[in-house]
Structures are given as structure tokens and as C-alpha cells.
Amino acid sequence: MHIKVDADRCIGNGMCAALAPEHFEVSNDGDLTVLQEVVADSDVVPVQGAVLSCPAAAITVVE
Amino acid sequence: MSTHSKRSDPIVIVGGSLAGVRAAQALRLRGHDGEVVMISDEVEVGYDRPPLSKAVLTGQIAPEDTFLVGEEALAKLDLQLLRGQAAQSLDIAGKRVHVGGSTVAYDKLLIATGSRARRLPLGRNLGNILTLRTLDDARAVHKLLQEKPRVVIAGFGFIGCEVAASLSELGIPVTIVDTDVSPLAQFGSGFREAITSQHRSHGVDMRFGVGITNVYGVRDIERVELTDGTFLECDLLLMGVGSVPNVEWLGSSGLRINDGLVCDATLKADKNIYGAGDVASWVNPVFGRRMRVEHWTNASEQAQTAARNMLASQGGEPYRGLPYFWSVQYGRRFQYLGDLVAFDQTLWLEAADGSSTAIGLCGKEGVLVGVTGIDSVAIVMGLRAQIASRCGWGQAIKLVQEKYPYLRPQERIQGE
Numbered sequence: 435m436h437i438k439v440d441a442d443r444c445i446g447n448g449m450c451a452a453l454a455p456e457h458f459e460v461s462n463d464g465d466l467t468v469l470q471e472v473v474a475d476s477d478v479v480p481v482q483g484a485v486l487s488c489p490a491a492a493i494t495v496v497e
Numbered sequence: 498m499s500t501h502s503k504r505s506d507p508i509v510i511v512g513g514s515l516a517g518v519r520a521a522q523a524l525r526l527r528g529h530d531g532e533v534v535m536i537s538d539e540v541e542v543g544y545d546r547p548p549l550s551k552a553v554l555t556g557q558i559a560p561e562d563t564f565l566v567g568e569e570a571l572a573k574l575d576l577q578l579l580r581g582q583a584a585q586s587l588d589i590a591g592k593r594v595h596v597g598g599s600t601v602a603y604d605k606l607l608i609a610t611g612s613r614a615r616r617l618p619l620g621r622n623l624g625n626i627l628t629l630r631t632l633d634d635a636r637a638v639h640k641l642l643q644e645k646p647r648v649v650i651a652g653f654g655f656i657g658c659e660v661a662a663s664l665s666e667l668g669i670p671v672t673i674v675d676t677d678v679s680p681l682a683q684f685g686s687g688f689r690e691a692i693t694s695q696h697r698s699h700g701v702d703m704r705f706g707v708g709i710t711n712v713y714g715v716r717d718i719e720r721v722e723l724t725d726g727t728f729l730e731c732d733l734l735l736m737g738v739g740s741v742p743n744v745e746w747l748g749s750s751g752l753r754i755n756d757g758l759v760c761d762a763t764l765k766a767d768k769n770i771y772g773a774g775d776v777a778s779w780v781n782p783v784f785g786r787r788m789r790v791e792h793w794t795n796a797s798e799q800a801q802t803a804a805r806n807m808l809a810s811q812g813g814e815p816y817r818g819l820p821y822f823w824s825v826q827y828g829r830r831f832q833y834l835g836d837l838v839a840f841d842q843t844l845w846l847e848a849a850d851g852s853s854t855a856i857g858l859c860g861k862e863g864v865l866v867g868v869t870g871i872d873s874v875a876i877v878m879g880l881r882a883q884i885a886s887r888c889g890w891g892q893a894i895k896l897v898q899e900k901y902p903y904l905r906p907q908e909r910i911q912g913e
Contacts, residue, residue, distance in 0.1 A: 446830065447823045448874040449794060452881050460874050462854050464830055482526065486519055486801065489547055489793050489823075491565060 435473040435495050437481065439466060443492035450484035450493060457481055505531065506602040507577070508807060509594055511584045512609030513537025515545070516774030516796040518565050520607050521574050523804035534603075535576045536596055538583035538610075541632055543571060547793055549635040550659040551825060554642065555666050560632055584610070587750040589767060605769050605807045608747070608758055609800065612740040612775040612791055617651060619709060619734075624717035626734045629656055638735065645669055646732030649721050651709055653680035655824050657737035658692060662826035665699040672729055678706035684837060685857045687845030687907065688869040695827050709734075740791060742776045757789040763813035764803045771807055773799040782815045783885055784836045784866065794821045819884055820867075829853060832877045835867025835884045842890060846897065846904040856904065858893060865893035876901060 437457060446464020450457070456477065459467045473481045473495060485493045508524060510517045513535055521533055535542070545563045552558035566574070585595045593600040614628035625646075627638055638660075648664055650657045653675035664671045673696070681689040696703060704723065711722040712734065721731050742757040752766050753759035757778040760766045764779055772779070774796035778789035798818045806813030824831040842860035856876055857869040865888045870877040879900070883893055897904065 445825065446874055447832070448878040449821075451875070452878040460878065462852075462873050462875050464872075464874050483801075486522060487794060487797055489545070489797075491545070 435478070435497055436471045437468055437473060438494045438496055439468055440492045440494075441466075443490045445490045445492075447489055449487040449489070453487055454480040454484040458484060506592065506604040507532035507534045508605045508607070509534045509536065509601055509603035510607045510609060511536045511594060512607075512611055512774065512776075513539060513542035513578075513580070514609070514611050514774070514796070515543075515565060515793065516609035516611065516800040517607070518543040518571075519797045519800035520609060520773060520804045521576055522566070523801040524808065525574055527805065527808055529808055531604075533574070533576050534579065534601055536579045536582060536584050536594065536601065538581065539631065540581040542578060542580060544632050546630070549632065550629055550656055551663055553635045554639055554660065554663040556639070560636055560639075563632065584746050587747055587752070589751055589770070592769070603769070606771070607800075607803055607807065608766065608770065608772045608776060609774045609796075610743040610746070610776050611796075612742045614736065615739045615741050617709065617736055617738060620712035620714070620718055623712060623714045625732060626712065626718050626736070628736050629660065630740070638733070641733050642667060642669060644732070647730050648672070648733045648735065649674065649709075649729055649731045650735045650737055651675075652737035652739070653677070653703065653705065654737050654739065655822070657735070658696065658826055659824055660735060660737065661696055661701045662699070665696075665701060665827070670700070670702070672702040672704065674704045674707050674709060674723060676706070676708040676724075680705060684833060684869050685840075685843045685845065685859060687843075687847075687855065687857045688831070688833075688871070691855060691871050692826070692831060695829065699827060740775070742789070744776060762815035763806050764799060764816050765806065765813060771803040773803040779816060781817065781836075783817050783819065783887070786836075788820070788836070788838075790820045792820060792822045794818070817885065819881060830872050830874060831870070832874065833867060833869045834877050834881065835859065835865075836861075837867045837869070840866055844894060845907045846901075847907055848903050849905045850903045854904070856897070858890075858897065860890040860893070863890050864888070865890055876904075 448460040451460040457470045543565045545565045593602045614630040620626045648671045650673045707723045713720040744754045758772040760772045760779040762780045775791045802816045821834045840859035840861045844858045848854040853872045855871045856873045859867040868880045
């Protein structure tokens with residue numbers, strides 16, 4: 435599985451970086467960097483948490 | 498996973514907004530394959546409210562684009578969805594919810610009925626006096642904005658501030674009135690001053706310490722009268738004066754209601770009954786006090802905890818989420834994280850590098866309990882662990898100064 439981010443939707447509020455810091459980093463100005471696109475089985479729970487906690491619905495996890 | 502071998506009554510979710518939708522998603526993610534019923538008083542289920550005061554008003558996002566889950570994803574959740582039907586009452590002994598003329602039996606019940614916008618008792622018979630809470634509210638406001646109305650906003654809270662910023666972007670003049678002489682003061686003077694100065698520099702007319710005593714018009718509102726005797730011409734009065742939890746339908750249920758539905762730390766209100774989102778009050782173990790939080794992240798995360806606890810065969814995990822809020826105004830990001838009620842110490846730090854980054858640390862009884870931030874997403878989020886673990890005040894300041902040496906404490910904060 436890997437992470438896809440819709441940059442146009444992202445509002446940079448940083449929830450993803452808080453919940454899955456191995457995968458997401460957000461700057462003070464709200465610019466998002468995906469640190470690791472591939473989601474290991476052991477990371478599915480935090481990454482799914484980031485998906486559900488993204489207020490902009492900007493993150494999806496695809497097979 | 499359901500442990501029932503026989504066919505049991507469904508899990509019933511009352512509420513089709515963020516908390517209800519997230520709970521349904523969490524139930525399915527956790528492998529619950531039993532029947533789930535969702536009862537929603539709105540026909541449009543699962544739309545997202547934060548864009549309504551921002552991108553929907555400015556026209557950057559169409560109302561149809563605000564959905565948390567699309568119809569297709571909603572269908573995949575395989576819910577029995579009762580749209581446009583308000584739950585009327587709850588019969589705990591009979592384990593059923595009354596909806597319209599019928600009843601829905603439940604095995605477990607999640608109460609996620611949220612809150613509604615409070616209205617001032619003014620101008621009940623006049624048009625164009627609106628609140629901004631639902632998709633239909635946003636459509637109505639957006640439509641009126643096409644005629645470049647003169648707008649008065651009652652309430653300098655976050656809804657009022659966001660709408661003012663959106664209207665400024667559209668070149669629509671706006672006046673905000675608030676009965677409080679120092680609204681937003683609970684966030685600390687540095688944060689408050691940063692927000693008010695943004696509005697001031699964008700030409701928003703702010704009048705604090707005055708209320709609206711009366712409204713006038715023939716069919717639609719034309720004029721408001723303030724407590725200081727001033728009259729303002731007005732084509733749209735928007736009320737951003739807080740919200741009230743939707744608990745009336747629980748009045749005869751026997752559940753404890755006290756500023757919302759009273760739940761324990763695990764979000765349980767009674768045997769087989771849980772609460773989540775704006776409607777639920779619970780004891781947050783992090784701060785050791787009862788709270789009810791009306792923010793997006795709280796609804797989303799509480800719903801996931803409640804879903805997990807509903808499926809647990811015994812016990813349940815306490816919900817330890819930190820209240821978190823964000824707002825975007827004039828392209829700047831305002832955030833707060835933690836418990837900002839009645840902090841007794843605060844330190845405001847601003848970036849010395851010329852950027853707009855600034856944070857406010859808030860402490861209570863020698864412990865870091867919260868942080869506010871402007872264009873400080875990484876810093877605010879970086880302090881989650883410290884707030885959750887009740888980091889000492891001195892240690893928190895030391896950590897921030899080591900990690901972010903460009904932030905300088907401001908010894909004196911200019912007030913209004």
C-alpha cells in the first residue's frame with residue numbers, strides 16, 4: 435500500500451504529521467512533505483488514523 | 498468483532514455528521530460486519546463543516562465538494578441509512594430509538610447528534626438573519642454574498658472571524674460586534690492581538706463591548722441598532738454566537754444531561770450507550786477534568802474511540818485526545834492545542850527571523866497544558882507529546898528554546 439496526497443486539498447493543519455510522523459512532515463507554513471510513500475503492514479493503523487483525521491480529506495491509501 | 502453467535506440487533510448511530518460517519522468507518526475498519534443503522538436528521542449525510550465558513554463562501558469549493566465520504570464510499574460502508582429523520586426519543590429499557598412513527602432496536606447505541614448554532618432572539622420575522630452551521634446555511638449565505646451586501650456579524654468567535662476574513666477576500670465590507678470588551682481573551686493576549694490586528698489591517702470594523710438591541714426591516718433585515726445607540730445599515734446579519742448540544746430528544750431517556758450528554762472517560766453514557774462529538778461531555782484523564790469539545794478533530798477521534806469501545810467485549814479505553822482547533826484567516830494559520838480553560842501562566846514567543854511564526858505556551862499549576870500558534874504548524878504539533886505527558890512548565894520552555902532558538906519571548910504583550 436502507498437500514500438497519495440491531493441496537494442490541492444491539503445490545508446496543512448498537521449494532524450497527519452502528529453499521528454504518523456514517519457510518513458508525513460508539515461512545515462510551520464503548512465507545507466506537507468510525504469517522507470515515506472510506502473506503508474508497511476506495521477504502519478497501517480497510524481496511517482489510517484492520519485487518513486481519518488485529515489480535515490481536508492487530502493490523504494488516501496491505495497493498494 | 499461481534500461476539501454474538503446469534504443474529505443480534507444492529508449498532509445504531511444517531512447523527513450523520515463527522516462523528517457519526519467516522520464511527521461507522523471505524524466499525525468497518527475494525528471488522529465489524531454486523532448491521533449498522535445511521536439515523537440522520539439531515540438529508541445530506543457526511544458533509545464537512547470547516548470549509549463552509551472559508552472556501553465555500555469565497556467560492557473556491559462548491560458545496561458538493563465538502564463531503565467527508567462520497568456516496569460511493571458511503572454505500573461501501575453498508576449502512577442502513579435513515580436520512581432526513583430526526584430521532585425523537587430513546588427507550589433505554591426497551592433498547593430502542595423512536596424515529597418518526599417507528600422504532601429502531603439496538604444492541605449498542607452511539608449518540609452523535611452534535612450541536613446546532615445558537616440564535617439571538619432577534620428579528621424572527623425578518624429575512625437574511627442567518628447562522629452558519631449547515632450546508633444549507635452556507636448555500637444561503639453564499640447566495641446573498643453575490644449581491645455584495647452590507648454585512649454585520651454578531652460574535653467575534655472563530656466562525657465570525659473566518660467569515661470576516663472570507664468576506665474581506667471578496668471585497669465585501671463587514672462589521673463585527675461582540676458584547677465582550679475583549680473577545681478571544683481566553684486564548685492569551687498575544688494570540689488575541691495577532692488575530693485582531695489581522696482583521697484591523699484588512700479593514701474589518703470591529704466593535705467590542707456592544708451588543709445588538711434591535712433589528713429593523715420590512716421583509717428582510719435593513720438595519721441593526723447597537724447598545725451604544727449606533728445604527729448600522731445591514732443586508733445580512735450573521736450570528737456567530739456559539740452552539741448548543743442537541744440533547745432535547747434524550748430528555749425522557751433517563752440519561753444524565755448536563756451541558757451535553759454526560760459520559761465517563763471511556764465515552765460510555767450507560768450500559769450499551771456511548772457518546773461522541775460535540776454532544777458528549779467526558780472526563781479527559783490528561784487534564785483530570787470534565788470537558789465538552791466542539792472541534793473537528795475531537796469529533797473524528799472520539800468517534801473512533803467510541804467505536805472501538807463499543808466492539809470491546811469488556812471495559813474500554815479512555816479517550817485521551819487533546820482539544821485541537823485550527824483556523825485559517827487571511828492565509829494565516831491559527832491553531833491551538835490542549836486545555837486552554839483557566840490557564841494561570843502564559844509565555845508568548847515570536848520569531849526573530851521576520852516570519853509571522855509565533856506561539857503562546859499556556860501553563861496551569863506548573864504544567865504545560867496548551868499551546869496557541871500562528872503559522873507554527875510544526876511547532877504546535879511537535880508539542881503534543883509534552884502536553885499529553887504533562888511536561889513541567891520550566892522544562893517546556895527550555896525545550897522550546899533549545900529546539901526553536903529563533904523564537905524570542907516577548908516580555909510585554911501589547912493589549913488592546
